[in-house]
Each structure stands twice: as structure tokens, then as C-alpha cells.
Amino acid sequence: MGIFAIFASHMSLVTLHNKQFKPYILADVIHERVSQVAGNLSADLKNSFPLFVVVLNGSFIFAADLVKMLKFPCEISFVKLSSYEGTGSTGKVHEIIGLTETTENRTVVIIEDIVDTGTTLEKLHDLLKHKGAEQIKTATLLFKPMAYKKTIPVDYICMEIPNDFVVGYGLDYNGLGRNLKDIYVLA
Numbered sequence: 690m691g692i693f694a695i696f697a698s699h700m701s702l703v704t705l706h707n708k709q710f711k712p713y714i715l716a717d718v719i720h721e722r723v724s725q726v727a728g729n730l731s732a733d734l735k736n737s738f739p740l741f742v743v744v745l746n747g748s749f750i751f752a753a754d755l756v757k758m759l760k761f762p763c764e765i766s767f768v769k770l771s772s773y774e775g776t777g778s779t780g781k782v783h784e785i786i787g788l789t790e791t792t793e794n795r796t797v798v799i800i801e802d803i804v805d806t807g808t809t810l811e812k813l814h815d816l817l818k819h820k821g822a823e824q825i826k827t828a829t830l831l832f833k834p835m836a837y838k839k840t841i842p843v844d845y846i847c848m849e850i851p852n853d854f855v856v857g858y859g860l861d862y863n864g865l866g867r868n869l870k871d872i873y874v875l876a
């Protein structure tokens with residue numbers, strides 16, 4: 690947490706609705722970590738013609754940056770799930786947009802913005818297993834190890850963070866903040 694905060698200390702607070710957020714992880718650091726994960730994905734999966742399943746809404750910027758760095762044949766699809774209201778998890782996950790691509794006997798990679806309790810990840814993992822995926826890998830921009838309650842391995846992690854509520858780079862607070870290029874944390 691410290692290194693992110695020091696690098697971002699010259700930047701200003703942002704107000705979203707009734708809450709203030711302070712700079713936490715700068716765009717340059719995000720870019721570096723995303724490219725490391727892209728390198729690992731490329732090394733592991735370049736010959737498997739994987740299907741990337743991007744969890745909307747929060748993952749859209751991460752996924753867009755990540756897939757541009759992958760130079761091997763792959764497919765990209767989107768599902769929309771929701772488990773959050775405000776700054777606390779409801780523990781409920783609703784599938785809003787389903788998958789249409791073939792997942793049978795394929796390598797599928799789940800792309801998450803942030804893995805918190807792991808409820809969303811587990812739900813999607815089960816769904817993909819049920820749809821016959823041969824191998825399911827999981828990739829996330831942010832991982833909260835202290836909040837994680839599941840056993841599914843999170844294979845590719847750009848950054849681990851403590852149990853703080855963050856916004857920016859696709860992540861929102863009640864609809865606001867997705868367009869911030871850096872990541873901010875509750876002040």
C-alpha cells in the first residue's frame with residue numbers, strides 16, 4: 690500500500706457523491722503491472738486459443754489494456770454480473786448478460802477488475818465449468834487477500850491491496866469514478 694501512496698502524494702483528492710477519495714495507484718504503475726500479467730498470460734496460453742471472459746462493468750478498462758498487449762489468437766467475450774451496492778458487498782451475485790460463445794473443451798480465462806470475497810469469481814467459475822470448459826484460469830487487476838473467502842486459485846494478479854474501497858480505472862462508487870485513469874482509495 691505504501692509505495693502506491695507515496696508515488697501519488699502530489700495529486701489531489703476527488704469527490705464522488707458524498708465521499709472523498711485520495712490517489713492510491715498511479716496509471717504508470719498500473720500499466721507496468723498489467724504488462725507483466727500480459728507477459729505471463731502470453732507465455733502460458735499462446736498456443737491454447739483461449740476465450741477471455743470479461744466481467745463487466747468494472748473490468749472494461751483493464752481488459753481493454755490487457756488484451757491489446759496479447760499478440761496471440763484469442764476470443765474475448767463479456768458477462769455482466771453485480772454483487773455490490775454502495776461500499777459493501779451484498780453477498781448476492783446476479784448474472785445479467787450471459788455467455789453466447791462456445792466454452793466446451795476450451796481454455797477460458799476470467800478477467801475480473803477486483804476479487805474481494807470471491808463470490809463473483811466462484812459463481813462464474815461454476816457457470817463455466819457447467820458449460821464444459823476444459824481449463825479455467827482467473828486473472829484480476831486487484832486482489833484483496835484478506836477478504837478472500839473462496840478456494841479457487843487466482844492465477845494472475847496485477848496488484849494485491851488491503852481491504853480498502855477503491856475507485857478509478859474502471860471501478861466506480863455508485864456509478865462515478867470509472868473514468869479516472871489512476872486508482873483512488875477512500876480518504
Ligand code: 5GP
Nearest residue numbers: 773804805806807808809853854855860861
Ligand atoms: P466479490 O464477489 O469478490 O466479493 O466482489 C467482486 C466485485 O465487487 C468486483 O467485481 C467489484 O465490482 C466489486 N468490488 C469489490 N471491491 C471493490 C472496491 O474496492 N471498489 C469497487 N469500486 N468495487 C469493488
